[in-house]
Each structure stands twice: as structure tokens, then as C-alpha cells.
Amino acid sequence: MDFYAKLERIWHTQDSLVCVGLDPDYDRLPEQLKHQPQPYFEFCRAIVDATAPYTCAFKPQAAHFAAVGREAELAALIGYIKTQYPDHIALLDAKRGDIGSTAEYYAQEAYVRYGADAVTVNPYLGKDSILPYQGYTDRGIVVLCRTSNPASNWLQARTEDAQPVFQQVAATVAEWNDSGQFMLVAGATYPEELGVIRQLVGRMPLLVPGIGAQGGDLAAVLKHGLDDQQTGLLISSSRNIIYAGSDDTFAQAAGEAAKTLQGEINTLRNKNK
């Protein structure tokens, strides 16, 4: 099954656009997990189990594991998602970007070593940094376009340009997309620009970080970002879900937070219909 078909199916069967960001910090793990042999895996596995009914995707973030040498737990986590929740999207957030044979190795890392359905990549080096990912024809390629942080303006949205960089990225990735593998990262903190991106890319799905802690407005995101089928978005939330609780009910609290977000989104998109 190709990547877009997998996305369409999970959006509809789950009736959810929620993606849970799995960004484990050792200091914030529940005490009872800290001394287990695989604390990151155990923490994330419990979050995955608790949130799966209300979500369509999981997004483990590579740096959180790599900083402390826990790649084996990242591999185990993605393997767990693919075994237990094979219809969910397992999206590796790695933001890789390099050229030639090095790009091939990064694609291998994401799709073969970890077995991810999709991976985030950086567009700065251009098409020859993206091509090796397209060789994995059933996987998704999520290109940074308009990131949610304020300091992204200096390059992505320079006002003196004929066309802001983020718009060129959106238009160019739409041109590349004959294989139906691409998504774009479009931050919730710039909902009107999210609408511009939607205009440029048609029904291409968008990964939207930045609601919650970063201040993105969920109603504005849905107004500007939904496609004509009231889908087309992976709305990602991490800390507001995974650290919703802190004691031995952390997983239950995460499940409730994911369910709440699913409900808020569905209420708003039903209004939009």
C-alpha cells in the first residue's frame, strides 16, 4: 500500500488527525521507569498503547534518543508501533539533509534500519538531497517548509524576495510529487501562511507542529489547512500529551489528552463542513 493510501485509511478508520510526538526526556520520565533497562522504550510504549485509539500517527524524535545513545530503544519503539498498530503512521522526526551517497544512507537509516513509514527532511540542499528517499516508493517524505519557530522568518519568509522561500519550497515540492510520497511541515503558529501553502500544494498532506505550548491556534489551523475532504493534516502534539501526567497514571493521562485533542479537532472540522 502506498503512503498516501495508508494515510487516507487511518484518517478515516480512526476519525482522527492527531499525531503524538514521542520526545522522551530522562528527567521527565515517571520515577518507576527511570531504572528499567529500556526506560525510553517503556515510556513511549505505554504512551503509544494509551493514545492509539485516538490518533492516526506517532512521531518519535531522533535527537532525544541519539543524544544519549538509545538508538536501540528507538528501533524497538518503531518496531512495536509497526507490529501492534500497523495501520498507524510511524513518522521518524530526524530532519536529515545531505547529498549523494550520504543521502542514501540517511534514507536507509530511516526506512530500513528503523522501518519508519516516513521521515522529515530539510530542503536546503535541493532535489539531489531528496531523490534517494523517492527510491523507497511506499514511504513518505516530509519536507520542512514553514517551521513553527519565530526565528525561521529570516530565511523562510524574507519579505524582500519575489517569492518567500517557504512558498518556493511548497511549489517545488508539489512539482516533485508525481510519486505521491511528499508532505510538508507547516507550523501552526503561521495559520494564514498554512493557507497559502494549502493553495500551492492542493491535497498534499501537511504535518503541523506548534499547537499548544508554542501558541498555535487550532481553529485557525483547521480553517486554513484542511483539504477539501476535511482531512489532509497531521496535527502534532508532544509535551501536552506525553507529559499530561507524571506519576503512575501518566499513560492514562496521555490517553485522555489525546482524546481531548481529537475531540476538539473533530468538533471544529464538523463545524467547517
Place this chain on the structure above:
Amino acid sequence: MDFYAKLERIWHTQDSLVCVGLDPDYDRLPEQLKHQPQPYFEFCRAIVDATAPYTCAFKPQAAHFAAVGREAELAALIGYIKTQYPDHIALLDAKRGDIGSTAEYYAQEAYVRYGADAVTVNPYLGKDSILPYQGYTDRGIVVLCRTSNPASNWLQARTEDAQPVFQQVAATVAEWNDSGQFMLVAGATYPEELGVIRQLVGRMPLLVPGIGAQGGDLAAVLKHGLDDQQTGLLISSSRNIIYAGSDDTFAQAAGEAAKTLQGEINTLRNKNK
């Protein structure tokens, strides 16, 4: 010792601007290494020992190790460089780029887990993706500016802009550089643009990939890229050095290739004096 002081010292004591890219491919390893427990480490260690007399820096490339789960060998390799050749620069080529706490974890990965002197980073997300690296005040931050590949033009050198993106990256990183930690990646395949970058950044050191296989012209690189002290460059070569030989004299062949490149550079920069 701060990063620039370490660079200045090794340029002068070694009389070399040569940086060896350590990009191991399993298929290209000498047969006698393929069945050792740590083939990537053993291969790179032999290259490091053979080339150290003629070089100032080593640049292991992260994806080559990560694609096949060999992070432990990458850590052992950087540890070996720092123990045996503590005055050489150990530059991790990872091209990371993310924001907030995630950027902090990528900085931790490069500087703490691996202990690298410097790491390559991507500017697309802006200053808040770079700030966490500056917290490690004795380490280098090597920002992608003008990469050596042809497809980089679409974004880095858009001609319709008031100022091409790569020039803004150069000028902006020069503004950030009050701490004396920054370098820029400037590909050998665009030597005149390398000269523009040199004008914009003064004596900021530049990492120059793209000579050899990619077709960069060494004489033009030196003409446009050297600073007023006839230094200021890390000229990186990977495959032309590490695969100069293939049988049990691979390390000796690598040493000779590094020595040849050192000689070519020094002949040309003495002419420039």
C-alpha cells in the same frame, strides 16, 4: 582552548589545510577488515593513523555509521582521534537542524556523546536552531552556506532575490559570530561565490568540500578562499583519500594521497603569497 585557537595552531604546526572525510562504505572496505567485529572503526583508524602527518582535521560522516547501527564505532573513532591526535580537529558531519530542546539534544549528541570539536548544522530553521550549540563555548559550529551540489541553486542562489540566500546566510552567521565559534560550508564547485563569502565573513574559517570527484578546482578555491594569512580553509577530501587503495596497502595509499593533496595546496598557496 577555544575552537579558533585550536584551528590556528593545527594549521601552523601541520602546515596543512587538508581535512580527511571518513565516509566508510561496507562494500568498499578491504576484505581483511570486513569480518572484524568493528570493521568501520578499524578501517577509519588505519586511515587516521596514515594520514595524520599530512592533515589538520578529520570529518567522520554520521549517516554512514547510523544507516547500519554502528554509532558505537563512530564514538570509538572520535575517541581515538581525540586521544591519539588531540591537536587535530574532529569534525562530525551530521548536518543537524531542529529547534528548542531538540536542538539541545543534537548539540549534546555531537559534543558530549561523541565529543566532537565541531559539527555541521543546517541554517534553514534560523537562529533558535543554532543557539544551543553556542552554549558549548569551546566547540565549533559549521553552518551550511553554499553546498557543492548543482541542485543547491534552486534555494541557495535564487537569482531573482535581492540577496541570494547563501549570501544572507554568510552575512548573518558573521553577525552571530561574536563568540568565535562559527565556520561555513562553501563548496569548491563555486569558487567565485567562495570569494564572495570570504568578503562577507572576513577571516571566518570555511569548510570546503567538492574538490576531486565533484570537480572543484583547487587553484580557484585557494585564489578566492584563502584568508589574509594564507589559511582559513579546511579543504575536505574523502573518497580520493580513503579509497586511494583497496588491498592491504589501503592505509599507505591513503597517506600518500593526503600527502599529495597537502603538497598541491601548499605549492599553490606559496605561489599566492
